[in-house]
Amino acid sequence: MMQNRWDFSKRGWARVWVLTVLGTLLCIGVAFAVDSYSFSTGTWVLRESAINNLVIPLILAPPLLFFLLSKLRELAIAHHELMSVAATDSLTQLLNRRAFTAIVEGYLERVEARQAPPNGALVVIDVDHFKSVNDSHGHDAGDKALRSIAETIRAQVREVDIVGRMGGEEFSVFLPGATIDVTRAVSERVRVAVHDVPSVPDDPERRLSVSAGGVVFARPTTFPELYRLADAQLYTAKDNGRDRCEIAVLDAAGARAGETVA
Structure with missing residues (x-):
């Protein structure tokens, strides 16, 4: 992946x-300060050898600093990739259950700490x-179907929404x-969009469906x-068909019960 040349993060050049x-x-x-200060007189004197204070740091400092900072950059990249792997479901590239739960819990705690009116929704699909x-088609076909459905869910939610795979064929969206x-609108978009996905590659006529349960909250919760x-x-x-x-x-x-979309 090409990086932005103006990336000043710990992973940027x-x-x-x-x-x-x-x-x-x-x-x-520092070289000029140390070489020019006279401890006996307490004054600053520019010595004849002052040019060395410029030449020597220019020769030694750049390669040494560049080497050390490059290694720190590599460590930052490795740490970022490790954290990304730990938080991502390997099959669908969505957040895994632990990462999804931690992000939602963090959001709820921050809202409560700010004493802001909490509101939002959690949908389980x-x-x-x-x-x-x-x-009937094998686990490889099942994995491909899950990837297709994961991509469909991600495409139908809002940019600010958080999508995760909770395990098996279950997904969650936090809004x-x-x-x-x-x-209701997001859940319906996901439900309808899944109908249009050829979820089983070797059986293009077969379509899967999803059921969703959601809860909208307007008070502090967990x-x-x-x-x-x-x-x-x-x-x-599921029980209703x-x-x-x-x-x-x-x-x-x-x-309290809300509304049904079918």
Whole structure:
């Protein structure tokens, strides 16, 4: 991947070059200061050998600083890649369950700490009758279907929404600041879009469907509470015939049924 030449992050080359130059200038300044100060008289005197204070740092400092800063950059890149791998589901490239949970919990805690009115939604999405894909077409076809569905979900949500794979054929979407209308619209877009995806490569006529359960919140809450309520709505969608969305509202009075989209 080509990097931005003006990337001043710990992983960018611009940071290495700028710090090399600044470090070299600092070394030159220190060399002049140490060589020119007379401890006996307490005065600054520019000596005849002052040119060495410029030449020697220019010869030694740049390659040494560049080498050290380059190694620090490589460590930063390795750390970033390691964190990315630890947070990403290897099959779908979505957030894995632990990373998704941590991000949502962090969001809820920050909102509560700011004493801002908390609102948003959590939607749990499950692929209907997915076991039949693995049974009739094999796990490789099932993996391809999951990747296609993951891409479809990511394409239908808002830019600010967070998408993760919770395990197996279950996905979750967290919608910060979403109202019930927005949650309903996003869930419906995902449900309809999955119908248009040829989810089984060697059987292009076969289409899968998803069921979704969501909960819209308008008060302080926790991820376990949201997930429990959204999961309950998901099971309601399954019991009511699948290929549908059930959404509940969590407010000061507690959870109450919302609307069904089918």
